[in-house]
Amino acid sequence: MFDISVSYQKHPLKFRFEAGTSRGVLTEKNSYFIQIKNKKNPLQVGLGEAGPLRGLSPEFEEEEALADFEKYIKSANWELFPESLEELPLFVSKLPLGYPSYKFAIEMAVYDYLIGKNGLYFDNAFSQGKSSIPINGLIWMGNTDFMEDQIAEKITQGYTCLKLKIGAIHFKEELAILSNLRSQYPKEKLTIRVDANGAFSHSEAASKLEQLAKLEIHSIEQPIRSGQWKAMAALCREQIMPIALDEELIGLEHPEQQKQLLEEVPADYLIIKPSLLGGFAASWDWIEEAQKRRMGWWITSALESNIGLQAIAQFTASLEPSIPQGLGTGALYHNNFAAGMSIQKGQLFFDPNFKRVNPFHE
Secondary structure: OOOEEEEEEEEEEEEEEEEEEOOEEEEEEEEEEEEEEEOOOOOOEEEEEEOOOOOOOOOOOOOOOHHHHHHHHHHOOHHHOOOOHHHHHHHHHOOOOOOHHHHHHHHHHHHHHHHOOOOOOOOOOOOOOOOOEEEOEEEOEOOHHHHHHHHHHHHHOOOOEEEEEOOOOOHHHHHHHHHHHHHHOOOOOOEEEEEOOOEEOHHHHHHHHHHHHOOOOOEEEOOEOOOOHHHHHHHHHHOOOOEEEOHHHOOOOOHHHHHHHHHHOOOOEEEEOHHHHOOHHHHHHHHHHHHHOOOEEEEEOOOOOHHHHHHHHHHHHHOOOOOOEEOOOOOOEOOOOOOOEEEEOOEEEEOOOOOOOOHHHO
């Protein structure tokens, strides 16, 4: 085992605006960081981030999760600490289940530590600054003026794919916003995705999807609440419009559960969130199962700081995605950490020469 020290801390992230979702309004979100440091070479460190979300993360029951994060870190079998990336899967497989964001944080930190380049989690064209990742512009819920202002800003910035969160205001208002947007930009020029976060009831879902389908919406994420497999399967089989599973995946950590879901619910896409699914290896397992069934997928961040986002973006790039990914959340917070990422015309870029900020050095 390497001669390492492990530390952890909390960092409250404060939103620049009231971020509306169907589960409520967000103004602040805590992230929990782990640092692995080589005692003999203090310049070799590994950073990981856990960002449990209320109402989504299985491990998130209290507003303050630092104590639980500490217990989870101490429960890991550090005697199995890998000496190479080849040994990492065994170490990760021994981490306790039921705490996906904590598991992701440790996996992320170990990746960083073993590679030893302070922020290079995956070595690929993106992390070398030679390529970019297509991303969608995220439109948060709010009143009509707020949403339309966001749309205008994203269009001006050059995005060709927008994702609108719906379900917080009256559906007729949301439909009017979408209708106005589509009337200005045909589907050949602008891809529109919507995310209901389970806001529709089963009885009304089909009717609402029919109205959305008329606007040539690319897809809808999680139209009804998760856990209703039969109802979701029936909705998918109606083929009114493409459906993506999001919250439905969270908490299903056993391969048998994952396969059962995908066999029973014939969705068109899966939304892969490494922070909420248990890490990179867990995300890849979902992607493999999706590909076996010819399901599409894309990866999204889950409100991490720029430290977690940087790792997730590098992982995403290693999969060479061809459609826009959900990685445009780096500017959400006014107290985020500086990062080497930038967005230009709907493309995410990374500067490999940027020196990453370490929250443990602040």
